[in-house]
Amino acid sequence: MKLFISADMEGTSGIVDPSYVKPEDGRNYERGRQLMTDDVNAVVEAALECGAEEIVVADSHHQMNNLLLEKLHPKAKLLAGSPRDFSMMQGLDESFDAAIFVGYHTRQGVPGVLSHTMSGVIKHIYINDHVVGEFGFNAIYAGLFGVPVVMVSGDDLVAEEARQLIPGIYTAVVKQAVSRTAALCLPLAESRAVLRQQTRAALRSLAQAVPVTVSKPLELTIEFCHAGQAEMAAILPFSRYVPERTAVSLTVDHPHDLYKGMRAMLNLAGTAEFF
Ligand SMILES: [Zn+2]
Structure with missing residues (x-):
């Protein structure tokens, strides 16, 4: 099994405000990178238990240079840096069996920890009249290659946003949104356990997973x-x-x-x- 992981930062365990996700801020950014790497590692460990033979992790936040390669699971390949033609989904093609989105967040204009869509200029994105955030955009993109998105991690509200597009998706809720810059965070050990458990559940029922389909053009x-x-x-x-x-x-x-x-x-x- 070949797994593609797109890892964003805002939906990571323990991350609640911009001080964790902006390198130029600095106060909590190095903590944020470690937290993000640990969340990805939990997913990678569980995927390996489920028989994943190849795992590509696309660092998908800001300059896409956040994950700590030295601390990333040695079985995962890291796609880092920018610009990339296909940004958060660079490297995904028909050869992958599944995709998992780690550390995702809700779309611009709705509640959720650090909600936004891509950059500050975008109010809404629509694909064929369906409003999409980063989750929806990337899930539709994966679907166009026949790849199902089987699990997403983040706050409780991105889990709900994901279920609206993919009702059967597995969700690892690592925090409850309180406001756009506040959340009730699970203890980290529990958070990583949820990430492992939901990844295992998602990959064990991969045969039932269906890629998102949209009509062309x-x-x-x-x-x-x-x-x-x-x-x-x-x-x-x-x-x-x-x-x-x-x-x-x-x-x-x-x-x-x-x-x-x-x-x-x-x-x-x-x-x-x-x-
Ligand atoms: Zn991000």
Whole structure:
């Protein structure tokens, strides 16, 4: 069995506010990296028990250079650094049997610890009119390669967001969201036990897992926070600016273009002057 792990940071055990996830802040960032590495290791250990032969871990937060390779399980390969054409899902293809998302968070505009979607410019992302956060976007992307997402870890609210798209998904809830920057965290030993137990349960019932399916062509629509960002994103060839929604749409066939289209738009939008 070949397993792809995408590891974000905001949904990690014990992480509650930006001081853990921003290298430039520093107060808790080194603790955050250790916590993130330990969560991933718990999933890797359980996956190996279930017969995983190859495990690729894509560091999927910020500059994608957070996981501590020296402390990562020696059986896991680490994909680190950026930029990457397919960002949080770089390296995923049809050869994988399953994907697990570790340390994920809810989408922009809803409650949940450190909720957001990709970057500060994005208000909402839609794929074929379904609103998606990072979980939904990446789960649909995996589904386009026939790969099911079988487990997600994070707070109780991302678990709920995941179940709305994939009702049978296994969820490792490592904290209860109290506000966007506060949570009731499980003791770490318990948290890691939940991660191991849910990974084992998910991989043992892999035969029943179904990849997310969406119809093609894929329509990607991004609503931006302000019109200046949308105007910059609309520089992208073949895109359509929808001013009444502060949105830009793009129709694509290949999943690679879905990811690159999203990244191109958010990077262009990020250059808009005046916040
Ligand atoms: Zn992140």
